[in-house]
Amino acid sequence: MITVTVHASKEYDVLIGPKLLEQSGERALQLFKAGKTAVITDDKVDTLYAKTLCDSLEKSGFYVCKKVFPNGEKIKTPENAIEIVDFLAENRFTRSDVVFALGGGTVGDLSGFAASIYLRGIKLVQVPTTLLAAVDSSVGGKTAVNLKAGKNLAGSFYQPDLVLCDTNTLQSLPEGVFRDGCSEVIKYGVIKSRSLFDELKKDIKCNLEEIIGECVRIKSDIVAVDEQDRGVRQLLNFGHTIGHAIERFSNFSVPHGEAVAIGMVASARAAYKKGYCSRDVYEEIYELIKRYRLPVSTDIKAEQLLDPALSDKKREEAYISLVVPEYIGEAVTKKVSVDGLSEFIRLGLNE
Numbered sequence: 001m002i003t004v005t006v007h008a009s010k011e012y013d014v015l016i017g018p019k020l021l022e023q024s025g026e027r028a029l030q031l032f033k034a035g036k037t038a039v040i041t042d043d044k045v046d047t048l049y050a051k052t053l054c055d056s057l058e059k060s061g062f063y064v065c066k067k068v069f070p071n072g073e074k075i076k077t078p079e080n081a082i083e084i085v086d087f088l089a090e091n092r093f094t095r096s097d098v099v100f101a102l103g104g105g106t107v108g109d110l111s112g113f114a115a116s117i118y119l120r121g122i123k124l125v126q127v128p129t130t131l132l133a134a135v136d137s138s139v140g141g142k143t144a145v146n147l148k149a150g151k152n153l154a155g156s157f158y159q160p161d162l163v164l165c166d167t168n169t170l171q172s173l174p175e176g177v178f179r180d181g182c183s184e185v186i187k188y189g190v191i192k193s194r195s196l197f198d199e200l201k202k203d204i205k206c207n208l209e210e211i212i213g214e215c216v217r218i219k220s221d222i223v224a225v226d227e228q229d230r231g232v233r234q235l236l237n238f239g240h241t242i243g244h245a246i247e248r249f250s251n252f253s254v255p256h257g258e259a260v261a262i263g264m265v266a267s268a269r270a271a272y273k274k275g276y277c278s279r280d281v282y283e284e285i286y287e288l289i290k291r292y293r294l295p296v297s298t299d300i301k302a303e304q305l306l307d308p309a310l311s312d313k314k315r316e317e318a319y320i321s322l323v324v325p326e327y328i329g330e331a332v333t334k335k336v337s338v339d340g341l342s343e344f345i346r347l348g349l350n351e
Contacts, residue, residue, distance in 0.1 A: 002213040006139060006220045008227050010159040014139055014216050016209055020166035021052045024127070025060030028098065031161055032123060034061030036097040038088060040111040042071040045103040045129050049169055053102055053127065062098075065091050069107070073252040076110050076146045078154060084114035088122070098123040098161075104130035104177075105137035105256065109152070112143030116158035124160040129169040131181025132257055135188070135215035136236075138163050140223045150311030151244045157228060167209055180257025182292045183239075187264065188215045190285060191235045192222075194329030200288060235331050238323040239264030242345060245308040249300055261294035266348030271324035273347045276334070281325055302346040309341060 001017030015027070028037070037057050041050050046068045054064045067087050069075045088099070099122055101111035108126050115124040126138035144155025170178070182204060189197030196214050204211060219236065226233040243263030246254050254262075265286050272282040290296055310320070320341055321333045336344060 002209060004213060004216045004220055006159070006216075007224045008141060008159050009157075010141075010161070012159060012161055012163070014163040014165065014220075016134070016165045016167065016212050016216065018166065018168045020164045021049055021127070021169065022056055024053055024100075024125075024164055025056035025058070025062065027162065027164060028057065028062065028125065029060050032098055033096060035063070036091065036093055037062045037064050037100055038084075038091070038093065038097070039064060039066045039100045039102055040069075040084060040107060040114075041066070041102040042069050042075070042104075042107055044071040045107070048172060049129060050102060053100065057100075069110075073106050073146070073247075073256070076106050076144070078145050078147070080110060081114045081117070081145050084111065085118045088114070088118050093118070093122060095119050095122055098125060100125045100127055101138075101160075102127045102129065103133070104128065105133040108133050108138050109142075109144050109155075112141075112158055112160070113145055113155055116143055116156040121158065124158065126160045126163045128163070128165050130173060131170055131178055131212070132184050133181075134165045134170070134212050135181060136184045136219070138165070139216050139219050140233075140236075141227065142229070150308060151248055153311070165212065167212070170208065176255070179292055179294055180255050183257035183261040183264070183289070183294055185211060185215055186285075186288055186292070187236070187238050187260065188218050189288075190264065190268075190325050190328060191238050191323070191331040192218045192329060194327075197284075197288065197328050201291070234321050234333050235323055237321075238325070238331055239267055241309055241320065241322060241341075242266050242305065242348060245305040245345075246298060246300060248308040248311070249304055254298075258295050261289050261292075262296065262298050265289055265296045266345070267323065268325055268348075269351070270344045270348035274324075274344075276324045276332075277326050281328060284328055285325065297351070298349065300349075302342070302349045305345055305349075306342050309345060310338065 144152035
């Protein structure tokens with residue numbers, strides 16, 4: 001098992017290894033008194049892992065309430081966040097009780113946001129069951145719901161008390177969902193680690209636990225110096241401005257990882273054309289994403305993506321921060337105007 005300690009406004013451990021679901025009760029007892037726990041999950045994860053988690057918690061003396069949502073990005077709404085808050089209130093949860101977010105990034109974001117606003121903050125354990133959530137959304141404290149105007153526009157920075165990443169849960173992932181997570185792993189290699197990028201040229205499943213650990217360590221180091229996403233943390237958004245625009249324009253029919261993969265290729269292509277990086281950098285990113293059978297292009301036109309891209313939460317007044325690679329393992333942010341963003345998207349999508 002690998003342990004990574006995140007040093008943010010709240011210090012907490014991320015545990016990565018097999019059979020952590022079975023140990024969740026005893027792990028929770030090391031941090032909390034045996035009170036009430038709310039397990040928030042979706043209907044797919046519920047049938048696979050909720051019983052194991054609930055049994056372990058009950059065995060350790062916790063009283064368990066469970067709430068199940070349908071699977072999919074569309075549950076990330078303000079209405080569902082309030083539904084969780086009402087659920088906690090109806091079951092008389094106090095600040096000493098705990099929310100367990102069991103599932104992928106959607107469940108983690110939604111549950112984390114609800115936990116942050118109930119009683120102005122209740123204890124939270126993230127239990128990611130997808131690769132994408134394990135390496136990215138479960139760590140760092142970003143919680144959010146989507147609005148009609150764009151993705152993740154209502155949210156809070158709210159660090160969990162513990163993250164339990166049971167690598168056994170990743171074995172049941174459909175291949176497409178697993179590849180979605182690989183997109184975020186590739187992102188970490190591009191922005192911060194040449195050695196991780198090169199390691200991904202081998203079979204990721206041969207060294208999955210260590211690769212997850214390395215991604216979490218990279219994110220932890222970034223969050224430690226920029227928890228509020230004002231500076232270096234924006235590097236974690238490589239590929240996301242275009243990716244989120246693709247998700248929104250497609251009404252979330254394009255999964256997050258696939259949209260980010262397209263966004264990374266487009267951003268690298270535009271960066272090459274603008275002279276921010278060499279053609280070799282762009283081609284290496286393109287080839288690695290293609291190697292993982294992730295999409296590298298979209299039929300959506302550049303002009304169709306401009307409006308949803310302008311709703312990106314990284315926009316400040318008339319400018320938006322874009323992340324571009326200079327080398328593999330080193331990325332920077334560039335502030336561009338609305339016209340600059342339009343040109344960047346056009347250059348990125350046109351081969």
